[in-house]
Structures are given as C-alpha cells and as structure tokens.
Amino acid sequence: MAERGGERRGERGGFGRGFGRGGRGDRGGRRGGRRGPRQEEEKWVPVTKLGRLVKENKFTKIEEIYLHSLPVKEHQIVETLLPGLKDEVMKITPVQKQTRAGQRTRFKAFVVVGDGDGHVGLGVKCAKEVATAIRGAIILAKLSVVPVRRGYWGNKIGQPHTVPCKVTGKCGSVTVRMVPAPRGSGIVAARVPKKVLQFAGIEDVFTSSRGSTKTLGNFVKATFDCLMKTYGFLTPEFWRETKFSKTPFQEFTDLLAKPTKGLMLEAPTETVEA
C-alpha cells in the first residue's frame, strides 16, 4: 500500500492544526510536523449531523435540541452545550456471572451528571475494570441528559424551586413520587435519590417511595424517570397554540439532505418555566 511520502503542506496546513480559514478562530497556532494519530484525541470529530452543527456553534443552548426532539448520539454535544456539567460516581458494585470456569466478576458503575440548574443525566455501565466502567458510565450519563422542569409551591416569587406538580416515576418495583414543597423544606428524600435531585437543581421537594427500594439501582432510575416526566406533564401554561419553528436541519440548509422532513408537527414545545 503505497502512500504519498514527504510533508506536503499546502496553505491549509496539516491535520494537527485543524481546518478552515475563516470564522471559527481558535484553532491555535500549532505548527509542527505531521501529527501522529494519537495526538488528535483532544479534538472532537463529529460523527452525526447534529454533532457537526453543534461543533460549528449553531446552537447556543441545549434547549434548542430538546425542542425538536433530536436524538443526541454523541456525548461531546452535551459537553459543548453544557460546560458546567459535574459528574459523580454514586456506586460501583460488582456483578457476577456464573461460568463453567467459575465466577466472572464485572463492575457496574452508576454515575450521575448535572449542572444543578435543570439538567441531569444518569448513566449505568458494566465493564471488566472499574476505570472503564466509570468512564463508560460518564459518557452514557451525558448522553441521557434531560431537562427538569421546576415550579412553585405557592406564590410565584423568585426563581422556581420545586417540582411543578406531583409526579411519579417507576422502575422495576420501585415507584417514587415527588410532591411540591414550600421554600425552605429542602429535599426530603433518601440519601441516594437526594443526590440525583441535588444535581437536577431542585431545592425543595417531598418524596415518597414504594416497592423494594433496597434495589438502589432501580430506586435511582425511578427517581430519574420521575424527573424526566416533569416536562411531560401538560399544565395550563402550555395551552397556548404551539408556534412551530424550523428544525435546525432546515434552518441550516447547507447541511440539509432530505427536504421533505418538513415541520415536526409532534415536537413538544419547551416553554419558559413558570
């Protein structure tokens, strides 16, 4: 397999320096020889169309992606749009499988990510090594970041601080119910779901749970499911007719492929929180 020898560098430069001559600026002035394949790890090469749009800074907020219900397939999208995302490993537990040659142990990591201001994600990953499991779980958690709707218990003074209504989430046999609480109550929940609610940015809430909450994996997932439902609940603020806007794929038509994907009539709207 022959290859073109030598350093042929046009004015566009080698790959290590990045492409493009206009606009997006900050490629750095890294001049140098041809980069080895390992050194480009810090630079994200988007795979999906949405990733390309995000990389070009066509989105300012992640809410624009939620508005059109676009599936987020690359975790770097979330990292770019939510730079203040923090993560925490909730638990690493060994899971075992019986094989002919004895038991095979793998590690299951639970990671929760959130910015404390309305976005939270939960990731679960099993792997043979702890570090791999943690890394994988962080990526999965970022992929599953959802918006959390907050509301008021009574007077609409100040910022929203609690869930907008009673919601309930279920996973396995565990159901978690969240009830709006007055300001100053704090998060009234067990230790484990309390962490998820803190990452979500909910300040006050009453919770009640049912089922085998000893299975904390299910407990945590039920809490997350409950938070996902806060924006699924139709309240009078949403009664106003939706004003449909163009999907980003239409708006940025230079990346458009199939024009018959017109208006997304079923897109749920993300209105400003009450």
Next chain:
Amino acid sequence: MAEEVHLGLPGPWATDYREKADHYTTKIGGVPDWPTGDMGIKPETLQCSLCGTKLCLVAQVHAPVAKLNIEERIIYVLRVQKCHNVKQTEGDGDGLGQLDEPSTTVPEEQNDKTRSPDINDDDFDLDTLAEALEQAATLASNSKKKNKSKHTAPVKRPVLKEKAGDQSIPVLPCFYIYYDKELHGVKGTVGSSSSEFVLKKEIMDTANDEEEKWEGEKYEYDKAIGADRTFLKFKKRLDAYPHQCFRYSYGGKPLRAAMKLQDAGTCRLCGSPRQFELQLMSPLSYFLHEAGHGSSNYAPSSWTWLTVIIYTCSKSCCPSSCGGKAQSCCWGVVEEMILMQEDEAL
C-alpha cells in the same frame, strides 16, 4: 475472530485539488488516477445514470489482494453531486433526488408552509438510490502470477496525458491517506495493577460502610436515550481513532452504525458472493466539509451518511478476457456494491 482492520488516517493535503498522483496512491477527493491513459471505460460508467452528470471522486484506494496474488488493484468510489433530473415539486413525494440537493436550491426547501405535511416517503428506497447515485469501480489486472514486471511497463506516467475534458469533472478537496492498524480491545492495563487494586478496594470499603447495600444488581447492557447499542459500539470504535477516514478489512465484517444492513448479494459477472472490503467513515465527510468551506462548490455539506460500506466480488473477477495471452495485461473495470447507513435523526 480478530481480523486485522486497517484504518485510513488523514495525511497531508494536496496543494492543488486537481493534481495528479499515480494509481498506487490512496487518497480522498481530487481527480481519479487511472492506471493507463485510456482505460476503455465507457463514459456511462463515469456518469450518473439518472441525469448524466459527471461523477466526482470521493476515494481512491490502492487495494492489492495478497491471497489472490493480485497486485494491481484499485478501488474508486465516485459520487454524483447534484442530480439535475429529479425535480423538487411541491407536494410531490418523489424521493429520488433528495440526497444530493445542495445548498443552491435553498428556496424550495424553505417553502414548507405550502407543502402538505403528509408527504409520504414510503417510496424512498435507499438502496436503489445508493446504487443509482454511487458507483464503485474495481480495477483488476489480469497478470496474476508471472508477468508482474511486464505489467508495470505500460504504467509509466499517465499523468502527462490527460484528456482535455478533464476540467469539467467536479472535484472534492483532496488529501492523502496513510495507514495504521487498529488496536482494539486490550488497551491500557490488562488485569489490575497495584494502583487500580487499591482503588477498587477503597471503593468497596466505602460501599460497605454505608448502611445501604445495592442489592440484586445484574449485568446491564448499555442504554442511552438517543442511541441504540449498535451505534454506541460504533461510536466507541470511532472514539478510539477519532480521525479515521475509512476502514479496510478484506473479507472482514463491517462496523455497523445501525442494525439493519441489506444483503450484499452476488457479483454480477461471476455470481460469487460479495464480501465486505472497505467502509468510509463519517470523519471523512467532516474533513471534506471543513475544507470546502466557501471554496469549492462541491463541498459535501449535505452528506448525511454515517458510514458507506463497500462490498466487492470475493473472487475479484475481471470482466475482460485476455484470451490466454499471459503477456498482455489489461485493466478491467467492474462495478461493485455500496450500502449506505444514514443518520436517522433526519
């Protein structure tokens, strides 16, 4: 099961997108380098069967097959940029030309208020589209065993003799490729080193201190809201080598981006089954898109595929018969099969 996969990683850019190389070069974009001046290629092969626009080169891969003793073999992946024939009529559900509508036809796409929202895409058949719009040509030489040296004689420097009509061929930004083997699977520490052992122990200890025990956990497959397991695995391999432009594995298994993959079928000439050889990956379209910003008209900004999988005849058959004359070698051109896997978000 561990087949070797070679990755095509990006190398230097070409100074001029239309510059010539030789047919041993592996490159992306640019003009195709035919091994001899006149290949006897019928002009229809290099044109879109629907509208007659000339195809432009996406990738040229020098792909000798050691097992079948074929040294001179090149794969060309060509694409039509704009399909003029298929009109964009309002309310019409004709799906054929949509893949290549470039940004210059913006007015039609923005006008969706008048279009009825229930356009059915049911007759949009992806593989006929793929076959109609993209063609790959495999060139195989006939000189299998003895006359390799004889064969290289005619292949001197075809670069000097170019057809006058060359300038009309659309051209994508061009860069060259170097190869690397993919190291997959065992990376980093195998088994626990002492530091990792300590980390594990710490985590276990903190766990046992708390009053809750996470009970009843079983192995769980990866799950994400927007992506399925196949795509997650695809992305994982991509993240290991984020700049890979294509993956080459003769007879291996392609890395799928989605579960569904049509059957490759059999070779049109000899009837032997087709096998996977090469797949183009999304960083390729990203690099071309970045390079084409504002300069070339043929920038692939509307490409939406995640991966393009190329199947070739497993016997690597040659259409032309050299009639027993082992000395003379001729180049044969065969059209192979391409399957695209799209980004379904659209």
